[in-house]
């Protein structure tokens with residue numbers, strides 16, 4: 289597992305260190321906690337895909353996940369911790385959300401909170417989650433007799449559009465604004481026009497297979513969902529007019545049978561100064 293620290297200049301009174309966890313996909317987390325003990329971040333921010341997005345065969349998603357709840361409890365006992373939802377969190381029920389909150393981790397579900405007098409943190413929920421919620425609500429309205437918790441799998445008419453109506457209120461707040469947004473491909477169309485200082489993403493798993501491009505003298509990813517082949521946004525830092533985007537390569541692999549190649553798992557720290 290690589291550990292990467294980004295240094296970001298910010299208009300804040302005291303330095304602040306954020307640990308960014310993405311795409312853990314219900315994997316063991318011992319090395320992450322060891323690193324957190326060494327690095328002593330001020331907070332931990334989970335930017336989606338903590339679990340695996342399969343329909344649960346019994347119980348709820350969080351009950352079936354092996355490592356997610358213990359990991360959240362361990363995070364909350366280390367330092368203030370926050371969780372924003374990615375596409376794999378589409379099947380979380382209200383019971384699951386209550387279980388997450390009970391760990392002590394603050395859920396940022398299209399909402400924001402203040403970390404201290406200088407810094408705010410928001411969480412933009414994946415459109416996969418909001419699309420599924422919308423269709424499930426409509427389905428139950430039409431089929432009140434159906435009590436199955438998951439009457440269908442993925443949303444039939446995905447919009448791929450996250451719910452951004454709260455971002456204007458977020459950007460109007462005084463302070464340095466950090467947004468957790470699981471999908472890096474959402475930055476350009478939905479986020480970069482807002483005055484949000486820093487956006488943190490994952491999802492692309494570094495493009496799964498990474499290779500070196502000698503012409504551009506840089507490493508590139510091969511494929512990412514919704515970005516296709518040779519995607520632009522898979523890892524690293526991108527600067528925009530109003531703010532910047534940091535993309536983690538993530539902490540696990542779900543693209544079986546395609547292995548991660550030249551693409552170690554990555555735990556990111558962001559040192560604001």
Ligand SMILES: [Fe+2]
Pocket residue numbers: 336337374375376470490491492
């Ligand atoms: Fe994802």
